[in-house]
Amino acid sequence: MSACVHDPDLFTNKGSILITGTRIGDRNVDIFIDETGTIRDIGEGVSKKCRSEAEHQISAEKTLAIPGLVNAHTHAAMTLLRGYADDMHLQQWLSEKIWPLEAHLTGEDVYWGTKLACLEMIRSGTVAFNDMYFFMEDAARAVDESGIRGVLCHGFITFGLAEKFESEVKATENLVSHIRGMNNPRITPAVGPHAPYTVPPEHLEWCGSYSKDEDIMLHIHLSETEQEVIDCKKAHGVTPAVLLDQCGCLSERTLAAHGCWLEDEDCRLLAERGCHVAHNPVSNMKLATGRAMPYPSLRSAGVNVALATDGCSSNNNLDLFEEMKVAAIGQKFFWKQDTLLPAEEALSMATSCGAKALGIPGGSIVVGQAADIVLVSLDHPSMVPLHNPVSNLVYSASGCQVSTVLCNGRVLMYEKEIPGETAILSGAADAAAGLLNRAAQNT
Numbered sequence: 204m205s206a207c208v209h210d211p212d213l214f215t216n217k218g219s220i221l222i223t224g225t226r227i228g229d230r231n232v233d234i235f236i237d238e239t240g241t242i243r244d245i246g247e248g249v250s251k252k253c254r255s256e257a258e259h260q261i262s263a264e265k266t267l268a269i270p271g272l273v274n275a276h277t278h279a280a281m282t283l284l285r286g287y288a289d290d291m292h293l294q295q296w297l298s299e300k301i302w303p304l305e306a307h308l309t310g311e312d313v314y315w316g317t318k319l320a321c322l323e324m325i326r327s328g329t330v331a332f333n334d335m336y337f338f339m340e341d342a343a344r345a346v347d348e349s350g351i352r353g354v355l356c357h358g359f360i361t362f363g364l365a366e367k368f369e370s371e372v373k374a375t376e377n378l379v380s381h382i383r384g385m386n387n388p389r390i391t392p393a394v395g396p397h398a399p400y401t402v403p404p405e406h407l408e409w410c411g412s413y414s415k416d417e418d419i420m421l422h423i424h425l426s427e428t429e430q431e432v433i434d435c436k437k438a439h440g441v442t443p444a445v446l447l448d449q450c451g452c453l454s455e456r457t458l459a460a461h462g463c464w465l466e467d468e469d470c471r472l473l474a475e476r477g478c479h480v481a482h483n484p485v486s487n488m489k490l491a492t493g494r495a496m497p498y499p500s501l502r503s504a505g506v507n508v509a510l511a512t513d514g515c516s517s518n519n520n521l522d523l524f525e526e527m528k529v530a531a532i533g534q535k536f537f538w539k540q541d542t543l544l545p546a547e548e549a550l551s552m553a554t555s556c557g558a559k560a561l562g563i564p565g566g567s568i569v570v571g572q573a574a575d576i577v578l579v580s581l582d583h584p585s586m587v588p589l590h591n592p593v594s595n596l597v598y599s600a601s602g603c604q605v606s607t608v609l610c611n612g613r614v615l616m617y618e619k620e621i622p623g624e625t626a627i628l629s630g631a632a633d634a635a636a637g638l639l640n641r642a643a644q645n646t
């Protein structure tokens with residue numbers, strides 16, 4: 204039995220692991236993970252049999268074990284655009300800064316941007332994410348190497364052009380077959396119509412049927428701004444949510460990001476169809492969407508609401524601890540309800556609700572579940588005293604307190620060490636510089 208950063212097997216092993224001396228809530232526990240990455244025993248001193256079986260041991264005194272966090276909506280490779288365009292109006296930000304720069308992206312850029320995103324997510328306790336972007340086969344390679352889970356879709360934008368529709372269909376179908384061919388259970392494909400204002404109804408219809416035929420998630424931006432809703436009503440006579448329903452895009456496979464301007468009727472419709480919503484409070488505040496996602500209406504309608512960061516150009520980090528706090532305090536502030544979205548709910552949104560929305564294992568630490576486990580250090584001022592562990596996690600901690608991360612029983616970070624980190628930081632910095640160079644030279 205061994206566990207130290209000098210033990211090369213710790214990061215690559217497929218063997219069983221015993222985590223000793225951690226705590227879950229108020230309980231001191233050991234956790235035994237078998238060689239398939241499944242939690243087999245949890246308790247105050249796991250069975251003697253498990254102890255003798257364990258091939259590796261992680262002593263985790265002064266840590267709190269929580270389920271790995273799930274980022275339900277992001278554009279991972281936008282890490283390369285972090286700090287490139289801040290403090291702008293959303294449509295202007297997209298059309299004048301982001302889209303012109305994205306036109307110069309290469310597959311290699313997306314690979315390095317996604318590597319950087321996975322690194323940042325692991326560091327802050329995220330083990331799974333739902334991604335929409337370009338060159339997604341390169342993103343898939345990065346996710347495969349990182350060891351975390353990803354639901355990946357090609358961002359499908361046609362602006363109603365027939366030739367664009369043809370190429371977006373091809374890109375989506377190619378990605379789906381590429382990911383299936385990878386045969387990596389941590390990576391699943393999805394279809395990703397960008398938004399009802401960039402994909403017209405006839406093209407949304409294709410996305411809805413494709414999601415159904417292939418039994419894959421449909422990932423879309425929905426009712427993020429008031430203007431989007433006004434324009435949609437003017438053009439189609441209905442809200443964006445009703446339009447999606449008319450196009451066959453609402454089902455239990457659907458994840459709608461943002462939803463700031465959803466109406467009460469829309470919330471009931473999403474609940475009826477079994478859709479999931481990703482709340483992105485930091486991005487919404489930064490881009491001044493003007494209204495917080497209507498959590499009270501979504502909650503009372505019974506919609507599963509998960510938590511997300513959005514891309515690094517509108518956040519500007521991928522720290523779900525920060526997002527939990529902003530969700531919990533932002534909802535209270537906007538809806539003037541001091542008991543709304545308590546800490547426990549914020550933590551569930553970032554864990555079990557996210558896993559449910561993405562249709563992936565994890566989201567809880569229970570026997571039989573995949574070992575997606577994050578150890579948060581208690582040896583830090585923000586975690587002392589520990590009257591209420593969940594309160595500290597949501598209102599006091601940040602991703603910097605994460606010390607060790609496991610996904611599917613594989614150790615991805617051990618006591619803050621992640622193998623290969625330096626190469627990722629320089630590869631991503633070089634890719635970002637190259638991207639800006641090409642944009643400046645218009646090549």
Ligand SMILES: CSC[C@H]1O[C@@H](n2cnc3c(O)ncnc32)[C@H](O)[C@@H]1O
Nearest residue numbers: 278301335336337358359397424514
């Ligand atoms: C087609 S890939 C995804 C596409 O979405 C852009 N994007 C990033 N953040 C947002 C947002 O908040 N609303 C709408 N679109 C967004 C991203 O830059 C890509 O072009």
Ligand SMILES: [Zn+2]
Nearest residue numbers: 424460513514
């Ligand atoms: Zn987005």
